Amino acid sequence: MVARAADALDALRAKRPRVHCITNTVAHTYTANLLLAAGAVPSMTIAPDEIAAFVAGADALVVNIGTLDETRRTAIGIAIDAATEAGIPWVLDPVFVDRSPGRATFGKALLAMRPSVLRLNPAEFAALSGLSAEADHLPGFARENQAVVALTGETDQVADAARCAAVANGHRWMARITAMGCAGAALVAAFAAVDEDPWHATVAALVALGVAAERGAVVSSGPGTLAVRLLDTLFDLDRKDLLEQAKVS
Amino acid sequence: MVARAADALDALRAKRPRVHCITNTVAHTYTANLLLAAGAVPSMTIAPDEIAAFVAGADALVVNIGTLDETRRTAIGIAIDAATEAGIPWVLDPVFVDRSPGRATFGKALLAMRPSVLRLNPAEFAALSGLSAEADHLPGFARENQAVVALTGETDQVADAARCAAVANGHRWMARITAMGCAGAALVAAFAAVDEDPWHATVAALVALGVAAERGAVVSSGPGTLAVRLLDTLFDLDRKDLLEQAKVS
Amino acid sequence: MVARAADALDALRAKRPRVHCITNTVAHTYTANLLLAAGAVPSMTIAPDEIAAFVAGADALVVNIGTLDETRRTAIGIAIDAATEAGIPWVLDPVFVDRSPGRATFGKALLAMRPSVLRLNPAEFAALSGLSAEADHLPGFARENQAVVALTGETDQVADAARCAAVANGHRWMARITAMGCAGAALVAAFAAVDEDPWHATVAALVALGVAAERGAVVSSGPGTLAVRLLDTLFDLDRKDLLEQAKVS
Numbered sequence: 001m002v003a004r005a006a007d008a009l010d011a012l013r014a015k016r017p018r019v020h021c022i023t024n025t026v027a028h029t030y031t032a033n034l035l036l037a038a039g040a041v042p043s044m045t046i047a048p049d050e051i052a053a054f055v056a057g058a059d060a061l062v063v064n065i066g067t068l069d070e071t072r073r074t075a076i077g078i079a080i081d082a083a084t085e086a087g088i089p090w091v092l093d094p095v096f097v098d099r100s101p102g103r104a105t106f107g108k109a110l111l112a113m114r115p116s117v118l119r120l121n122p123a124e125f126a127a128l129s130g131l132s133a134e135a136d137h138l139p140g141f142a143r144e145n146q147a148v149v150a151l152t153g154e155t156d157q158v159a160d161a162a163r164c165a166a167v168a169n170g171h172r173w174m175a176r177i178t179a180m181g182c183a184g185a186a187l188v189a190a191f192a193a194v195d196e197d198p199w200h201a202t203v204a205a206l207v208a209l210g211v212a213a214e215r216g217a218v219v220s221s222g223p224g225t226l227a228v229r230l231l232d233t234l235f236d237l238d239r240k241d242l243l244e245q246a247k248v249s
Numbered sequence: 250m251v252a253r254a255a256d257a258l259d260a261l262r263a264k265r266p267r268v269h270c271i272t273n274t275v276a277h278t279y280t281a282n283l284l285l286a287a288g289a290v291p292s293m294t295i296a297p298d299e300i301a302a303f304v305a306g307a308d309a310l311v312v313n314i315g316t317l318d319e320t321r322r323t324a325i326g327i328a329i330d331a332a333t334e335a336g337i338p339w340v341l342d343p344v345f346v347d348r349s350p351g352r353a354t355f356g357k358a359l360l361a362m363r364p365s366v367l368r369l370n371p372a373e374f375a376a377l378s379g380l381s382a383e384a385d386h387l388p389g390f391a392r393e394n395q396a397v398v399a400l401t402g403e404t405d406q407v408a409d410a411a412r413c414a415a416v417a418n419g420h421r422w423m424a425r426i427t428a429m430g431c432a433g434a435a436l437v438a439a440f441a442a443v444d445e446d447p448w449h450a451t452v453a454a455l456v457a458l459g460v461a462a463e464r465g466a467v468v469s470s471g472p473g474t475l476a477v478r479l480l481d482t483l484f485d486l487d488r489k490d491l492l493e494q495a496k497v498s
Numbered sequence: 499m500v501a502r503a504a505d506a507l508d509a510l511r512a513k514r515p516r517v518h519c520i521t522n523t524v525a526h527t528y529t530a531n532l533l534l535a536a537g538a539v540p541s542m543t544i545a546p547d548e549i550a551a552f553v554a555g556a557d558a559l560v561v562n563i564g565t566l567d568e569t570r571r572t573a574i575g576i577a578i579d580a581a582t583e584a585g586i587p588w589v590l591d592p593v594f595v596d597r598s599p600g601r602a603t604f605g606k607a608l609l610a611m612r613p614s615v616l617r618l619n620p621a622e623f624a625a626l627s628g629l630s631a632e633a634d635h636l637p638g639f640a641r642e643n644q645a646v647v648a649l650t651g652e653t654d655q656v657a658d659a660a661r662c663a664a665v666a667n668g669h670r671w672m673a674r675i676t677a678m679g680c681a682g683a684a685l686v687a688a689f690a691a692v693d694e695d696p697w698h699a700t701v702a703a704l705v706a707l708g709v710a711a712e713r714g715a716v717v718s719s720g721p722g723t724l725a726v727r728l729l730d731t732l733f734d735l736d737r738k739d740l741l742e743q744a745k746v747s
Contacts, residue, residue: 026277026293028524032676037721042676043594044524047567050598057597069296069320071567096292099306100299176484178281178291219719221468223286224480231722235674275526275542318545318569345541348555349548425733427530427540470717472535473729 001165002246005204006239008195013039017059017193021186022046022076024066024095027179030227034183037235038208040190046075055082059193062186063115065107066095073106080113089116089192089201092147093185098127116198117148119185125151139164148198150188152181156206160199167203168247169210176223184209203248211245212237250414251495254453255488257444262288266308266442270435271295271325273315273344276428279476283432286484287457289439295324304331308442311435312364314356315344322355329362338365338441338450341396342434347376365447366397368434374400388413397447399437401430405455409448416452417496418459425472433458452497460494461486499663500744503702504737506693511537515557515691519684520544520574522564522593525677528725532681535733536706538688544573553580557691560684561613563605564593571604578611587614587690587699590645591683596625609643614696617648617683637662646696648686650679654704658697665701666745667708674721682707701746709743710735 018041023031028044035042043054048071055061061083063076083090092115094107104127111118111128122133131137133151138159142149151157156167174180187209191201209230215237216229267290272280277293284291292303297320304310310332312325332339341364343356353376360367360377371382380386382400387408391398400406405416423429436458440450458479464486465478516539521529526542533540541552546569553559559581561574581588590613592605602625609616609626620631629635631649636657640647649655654665672678685707689699707728713735714727 024293025274025523026281029278029527029676032524033722033725036674036676043597044522045565045594045598047565050566050600053598053600054594067294067296068299096294096303099292100294100302102299102302173484176282176285178278178285220481221478222481222484224282224477224484227282227480228477228722228726229719231725232718232720235671235720235722273542274523275530278527316543316545317548345543345552348541349543349551351548351551422733425531425534427527427534469730470727471730471733473531473726473733476531476729477726 001203001248002243004200005207005246006242008191008201008204009208009237009239009242011194012190015194016041017190018043018057019060019062019186019190019193020055020058020079021062022072022079023062023064023182027064027066027182030179031183031186033231034234035186035190037231038187038190046072048074048078051075051079052082055079056086058088060088060189061090062093062189063090063110064093064095064182064185065103066182068103089189089198091115091117091119091185091189091192093119093182094124094128095182098123111145115147116192117150117188117202118145119150119152119188121152121181135164148202150202150206152184158199158202158206163199165203166249167206167210169207169214169245171213171217171226173217173223173226174213177227207242207246207248208234208237211241214245250452250497251492253449254456254495255491257440257450257453258457258486258488258491260443261439264443265290266439267292267306268309268311268435268439268442269304269307270311271321271328272311272313272431276313276315276431279428280432280435282480283483284435284439286480287436287439295321297323297327300324300328301331304328305335307337309337309438310339311342311438312339312359313342313344313431313434314352315431317352338438338447340364340366340368340434340438340441342368342431343373343377344431347372360394364396365441366399366437366451367394368399368401368437370401370430384413397451399451399455401433407448407451407455412448414452415498416455416459418456418463418494420462420466420475422466422472422475423462426476456491456495456497457483457486460490463494499701499746500741502698503705503744504740506689506699506702507706507735507737507740509692510688513692514539515688516541516555517558517560517684517688517691518553518556519560520570520577521560521562521680525562525564525680528677529681529684531729532732533684533688535729536685536688544570546572546576549573549577550580553577554584556586558586558687559588560591560687561588561608562591562593562680562683563601564680566601587687587696589613589615589617589683589687589690591617591680592622592626593680596621613645614690615646615648615686615700616643617650617686619650619679623649633662646700648700648704650682656697656700656704661697663701664747665704665708667705667712667743669711669715669724671715671721671724672711675725705740705744705746706732706735709739712743
C-alpha cells in the first residue's frame with residue numbers, strides 16, 4: 001500500500017494534474033499553494049458561466065461547501081455534471097455540515113451525486129450519516145454511498161466497501177491551521193487524478209500530507225511556521241520519505 | 250488589569266470559544282489562523298440563509314466591513330440581530346469608513362446597533378465621530394455610543410465612558426501586515442466571549458496580540474516572517490508572558 | 499535603466515502610493531502583503547457602488563480577471579472608467595484567458611480599453627494575440643494595443659512599441675507560489691504610480707521582485723518559506739541591492 005502511495009507521488013510529479021477547486025474563501029490560498037507544492041496545477045474559479053470549461057480541462061475536482069452562497073451552489077451543480085461527463089474523479093468536503101440545517105440538506109444532496117471520495121471530520125460524519133464516528137461504521141456508509149470515506153482526525157480512517165486503512169501520520173498543530181483539511185481534500189483529488197483506485201489515492205494523499213507535516217514540524221516552532229514549512233517539505237518529499245515514514249495499518 | 254488579562258487568556262484556552270467572523274476576503278485566512286492559534290474556533294460564512302444558525306451557535310461575533318457587498322450587507326444585519334438575540338458580544342471593525350461616503354453611512358448605522366466594542370484606526374475614528382483622533386475624545390464618544398472604543402495605532406487607546414487604558418505593546422512591522430487590525434478585532438471578540446466586561450476583554454486582547462508580536466519579532470527578519478511567527482508565539486503565550494511584558498497604563 | 503529602477507524604488511518608499519486592486523480571491527492576501535512590504539498602500543473592494551470612490555483616491559489600479567464573476571465584471575468597468583477619468587495608470591492581468599472562451603472575449607475587451615501595462619504568461623499571450631510567445635512578437639503587439647507588454651517567465655520580457663528589456667532576476671520556486679504573478683502585476687501598478695513611463699516602471703517592478711526573490715531564496719528551503727521571506731527582503735530592499743543584483747539586458 002505504501003509502495004503504491006510512493007508510485008502515486010512519482011506519477012503526480014510527472015503528470016502535474018490540473019485540479020479544479022470549488023472551495024471556501026478562507027481556504028483558497030493555502031489550497032492553491034499546497035497543490036502547487038505537491039506538483040499539481042490548481043484553478044479556483046466559481047463563475048457559473050465558465051466553470052464547465054475549467055472542469056472539462058481538469059484532471060480532478062474538489063467540492064468544498066465552506067462559505068457557501070448562491071453562486072457556489074449553482075457552480076457546484078454545473079461542476080459535478082462536467083466532472084461526471086468528463087469521467088474525472090471528484091472529492092466532496094462537506095465543511096460544517098453539522099452547523100446549519102440547510103447545509104446538511106445540501107451536503108446530503110451532493111453525496112447522492114456520487115463523489116469518488118468523501119472527506120470529513122467526526123462531527124460532519126455524524127451529521128451526514130446519523131451514526132457515531134467510529135471506524136466500524138465507515139465500510140457500511142461507504143458501500144451505501146459507493147464512495148471512499150476518509151474520516152480525518154488524529155488518525156485518519158480510509159474506507160471503501162471492502163477495505164479500511166488507518167493513517168497515523170501527521171502532527172497535532174495541523175488542527176490549529178485553518179484550511180488544512182480543505183487543502184488535504186484537494187490533495188486527495190490530485191492523487192485521484194494519478195491513481196485510478198480512489199481508495200489507494202486517498203491513502204497516498206493522507207500519508208504524503210502527514211509525512212510532510214511531520215518533517216515540517218521538526219523545523220517549526222508552532223502552527224504558523226508549520227503551515228509554511230509543510231509546503232517546503234511537501235515540495236521536497238520523495239518516495240523514500242514515504243516508504244520510511246508512512247504509518248499505515 | 251494585567252492579571253485580569255492573564256486570567257482571560259487562561260479562560261480562552263479552557264473554553265475555546267466559537268467566534269463567527271464576517272470579514273473581508275483579504276483578512277479571512279489570517280483571521281482564522283490567529284483565532285486558532287489563540288485557542289478560539291473560527292467560522293466565516295456570510296450566506297444570509299445560514300448565518301443566523303452559525304451566530305446562534307457562536308460565543309462572539311466580529312463584523313468587519315471590508316470588501317463590502319450586497320451579500321455582506323444582508324448578512325451583517327441578520328448576524329447582529331442573531332447576536333443580540335443570543336446575548337453574545339459583537340465587535341465592529343469599520344474598515345476604510347473614511348474612503349467612501351456609502352461606507353461611512355453604513356458604518357454609522359452599524360454603530361447605532363450597539364456593538365460591545367468598536368475597533369478602528371485614527372482616520373476611521375475621524376470619519377465616524379467627526380472628531381480628531383485624540384485619546385481625550387474617546388470617553389465621550391464611547392459614552393454616546395455605549396460601546397468600548399479601541400483606537401489602535403503605535404499605542405492603542407481603549408476607552409469606555411469611565412475608563413481609559415493605553416496599551417504600548419506591539420511592533421512597527423505589524424502595520425505592514427495586511428489584516429493585522431482585522432484579525433486583532435476578531436481576537437477582541439474571542440476575549441469578549443470569556444470576560445464579560447468588554448473593556449477588560451479588549452485590553453486583554455490587545456496586550457496578548459502586542460506581546461505575541463514582540464516575541465515573534467525577535468525571531469523574525471521583517472513583516473513576512475513576523476506574520477507567521479506571531480501565530481507561533483500567540484499559540485505558546487502564557488499568563489507569565491503577559492504579566493512580565495504587558496505595557497499598560 | 500537600473501539606476502532609474504533604483505530611483506523608482508526610492509520614490510515608492512517616499513510617496514507610498516495607494517494601489518487599488520481588483521484581483522482574485524486566491525491572490526488577495528498575498529497581493530496586499532506584497533504591496534505593503536514594498537511600501538505601497540493596498541485597497542481591494544470590488545463593490546460596484548463604492549469602487550469609483552476608491553479608485554478616485556488611488557494612485558494606480560490593477561485589474562486581474564481571476565475568479566471572475568458578475569460583480570467583478572461590473573466593478574472592472576467602473577474602475578477602469580474611474581482610472582481613465584483620474585488619469586492614473588492601470589495594469590491588466592488576464593489570468594487564465596487561455597482556459598475559457600468567455601474569459602478570452604472579456605480579456606480582449608479590456609485590452610481595448612487601453613491599459614498602461616499588460617502582464618501575462620506565454621499561454622495567455624498566445625490566447626490574446628493569436629501569436630506564439632516569442633520576444634520578437636511583443637513590440638508589434640505592444641504598438642497595436644498602445645500598452646507596455648510584460649511577458650513573465652523564467653526571463654521576463656518587457657516591451658513597448660520601441661523598447662524591449664529582458665529581466666533575468668527571480669527564482670524557479672516562484673512558479674510554485676500561488677498569486678506570485680498577480681502580486682507582481684500589482685507591484686507593477688505601484689511602480690507605475692511613481693514613474694510616469696510605464697515601460698521603466700514595469701522593468702523596475704520586475705527587477706525589484708526578482709532581486710527580492712533571489713535574496714529570499716538564500717534563506718528559504720522551498721516555496722513555502724520563499725513566499726514569506728520574499729516579503730522581508732522586499733521590505734528591506736534598497737537601491738544598492740538593485741544596482742548590484744539587477745540582471746537586465
